[in-house]
Amino acid sequence: MQAIYEYLFGAASFVPHGYCLAWRPDLIAIHALSDGVIAVSYFSIPIALILLLNKREDLAFKRTFGLFALFIFACGVTHLTGMIMLWEPYYGAQGMIKLMTALISVITAISLWPMLPKVLALPGPSQLRAMNERLADEISDKNEAQIQLHNAYSQMEAQVVARTRELQEVNQRLKEDVQRRTLLEEELREKAELLTATNAELERFAYVASHDLQEPLRKIQAFSDLLKREYENDLPEEALQYVLIMQNAAHRMNKQTKDILTLSRLSWDSIKFASVDLAEVVEEVEFDLAERIEESGGKLEIGDLPLVPGDRTQIRLLMQNLLVNAFKYRAADSTPEVKVNATLHERGAPGTGGAYVELTIQDNGIGFNQEDAERIFSIFQRLHGRSEFDGTGIGLAICKKIVENHNGAIEAVSSRGEGAIFKIQLPTSQPTRRNNDAGRNEAI
Amino acid sequence: MQGVTKRFKVLMVDDDPEDGVLVQKAIASAGHKVDFQVVTNGAEVLDYLFTEGRFTDQSRAPRPNLILLDLNMPGVDGFTVLKQIKSNMDLRRIPVVVLTTSEAETDIVKSYDIGANTFITKPTSFADMIEVMKSLKKYWFDSAQLPVA
Incomplete structure (x- = not known):
């Protein structure tokens, strides 16, 4: 140390x-x-x-x-x-x-x-300063951007509020529209129901009226028959003539009420669709009309006719009415020639657009003006006086109803003096059953 | 054969007396001699057949060989009468011809279902009514064998 x-x-x-x-x-x-x-x-x-x-x-x-x-x-x-x-x-x-x-x-x-x-x-001070300035610039830019952003945000918010209000208004309007529409639909449905009910009632009325009218009519006919039969020798010729007029009138009215009855039944009775042989049906009708055809010296040409789904009774009535008309409406001195033909079409059936059979009944009779082509299918619409051609004015309405029952269409093409063609379109497929009274079809 | 000793008895049930007259006249015009009786409502015909009410005296209600039955009657209708007849062991053998204004398929089917022997719609003309009576006579009186009682 x-x-x-x-x-x-x-x-x-x-x-x-x-x-x-x-x-x-x-x-x-x-x-x-x-x-x-x-x-x-x-x-x-x-x-x-x-x-x-x-x-x-x-x-x-x-x-x-x-x-x-x-x-x-x-x-x-x-x-x-x-x-x-x-x-x-x-x-x-x-x-x-x-x-x-x-x-x-x-x-x-x-x-x-x-x-x-x-x-x-x-970085040196100048660099730092430059950087600082840049930063300051950037900051001020950013601030500005932020301000702009804020402004934009505020603007957007205002727009959103406005838009929301607009949307709410539109929504409210839509809601009101929907309500109104629902009400209208409800009203429409009620009206449709009412209409269906009214139609049904009307058809029932026609049925009941014609049914009940037949009863007194039958009495008029039967008792005028009886009167003529039992007092023929006691009555003067003129009185017998009056009885004859009464009988004719009663007979006509009987036919009319029967036709109305048929027409209203077509609206009422349900249809059971089955395969109907049109050739067979037309043959049967031809047989029924044989006397009439022979009497007129006319002829009926029947082409190849297919099977169609339908109600046999109604199809028969349809063919009968159309063929009777075809032979009836002819000029006095002419020989009726009637042709029945059918063609199959793959598409274009009324309503469904599917396959259908077009049936044509063509005659060489007196025809009618084309402008009357629709009118003739309305009930009681007659183009000729009773003295010219006998008829009730219901036959073609019945035809139309039958075709409608078969979801088909019927039209008439003619010009006066040139004969007429009745074209019927019948779909080749049908629901199994159609309930007229319920107004709905049961699908197959 | 019973026609030789006894007259054929026809009972008509119809609420319309005029039709009774027409049918009676038609039968006469057809040249038949029958015992013809008309009752005008369903309840009465049941009394007649079951010998009740005003028909307790059987001589007033002889058992008919054929019944002509209308369907549409106030109160007890034709279907009820037909049902009563066809569900009675004794009465069911009596042939019942439904003679009505109806042409309805439902009425036709229902009538045969219950046991009607024939269904005929009343003809509109008197001449046709005579024809109907002629054919009824020909079938039920002349051709068909019916039990004696």
């Missing part, structure tokens, strides 16, 4: 530095003052650096800052020892301190070099 102390502070053999300066007060003063001031200054720098380090935690190169602080502090100590050396010759200690300072300096210097590129990479 003694040796170390001696080495560091052994002043026996040395003289203070002041001695070298010959103790000249001015030199001593300059050196001492300078060293002192330098030391104080050097000590203040590390304090400032440490304070800086403490305050700025984000500072880059902290360790270097520390080294620098130490290095400057060491330099300060060196100058302080230099000042002390003026009066005390502790050259060992000063040497040690200088050595320490040298070491710190070297380390600091060495640590400084590798840092250089990094420090250089750090």
Whole structure:
């Protein structure tokens, strides 16, 4: 210990530095003052650096800052020892301190070099300023954008509110529309039901009326027959003539009520669809009309006729009415020629657009004006007086009803004096059953 | 053969007395001699056949050989009468001819279902009525064998 102390502070053999300066007060003063001031200054720098380090935690190169602080502090100590050396010759200690300072300096210097590129990479103040300005610009841009965004947002919000209100209004209107429509539909349904009921009632009325009318009519006929039969010899010729007129009238009315009855039954009775052989039906009708055809000297040509789904009784009635008409409406001196034909069509059936059979009944009779072609299918519509052609005016209405019952269509094509063609379209497939009274079809 | 000793008895059931006259006249015009009796409602014919009410005296209600039955009658209708007749072990053997204004398929089917022997729609002319009576006579009086009682 003694040796170390001696080495560091052994002043026996040395003289203070002041001695070298010959103790000249001015030199001593300059050196001492300078060293002192330098030391104080050097000590203040590390304090400032440490304070800086403490305050700025984000500072880059902290360790270097520390080294620098130490290095400057060491330099300060060196100058302080230099000042002390003026009066005390502790050259060992000063040497040690200088050595320490040298070491710190070297380390600091060495640590400084590798840092250089990094420090250089750090943006300089002008760069920073530019960056700052850019940033400021960007910030102001962003602020502006934000403001715009906010404005847009506010605008959008206002639009959304307006739009929502509009939508609500539209919705409300739609709701009202739907309500109105529902009400209208309800009304329509009720009306349709009422109409169906009225129609049904009307048809029932026609049925009952014609049925009940037949009863007194039958009496008129039967008792006028009886009157004629039992009192033929007692009555004057004129009275017998009156009875005959009564009988004819009653007979006509009987036919009419029967036809009305048939027509209303066509609306009432349900139809059971079965395969009907049109050839067979027409043959039967031909047989029934044989006398009439023979009497007129006319002829009936029947082409190939297919099977169709239908109600046999109704189809027979249809063919009978049409053939009777075809032979009936002819000029007095002419020979009736009637042709019945059928063609199959793959599509275009009324309503469904499916396959159908077109049946044509063509005659060479008196025909009618084409403008009357629709009218003739209405009930009680007659184109001729009773004295010309006998008839009830119901036959074609019956035909139309039958075709409608078969989901088909009927039309007449003619011109006066040129004969007439009746075209009937009958679908080749039908529901199994049709309930007229219920107004609905049961599908197959 | 019974016609030789006894007259054929026809009972007509019809609420319309005029039709009774017509049928009677038609039978006469057809040249038949029959015992013809008319009752004008369903309840009465049941009394007649079951000898009840005003027909308890059987001599007033001789058992008919043929019944002409109208369908549409107020109160007890023809179908009910037909049902009563055809469900009685004794009366069911009497042939019943339904003679009505109806031509309806449903009436025809129902009548035969219950057991009517024939269904005829009343003809509109008197001449036709005579024809009907002639054919009824020919079939039921002359051709068909009916039980004696």
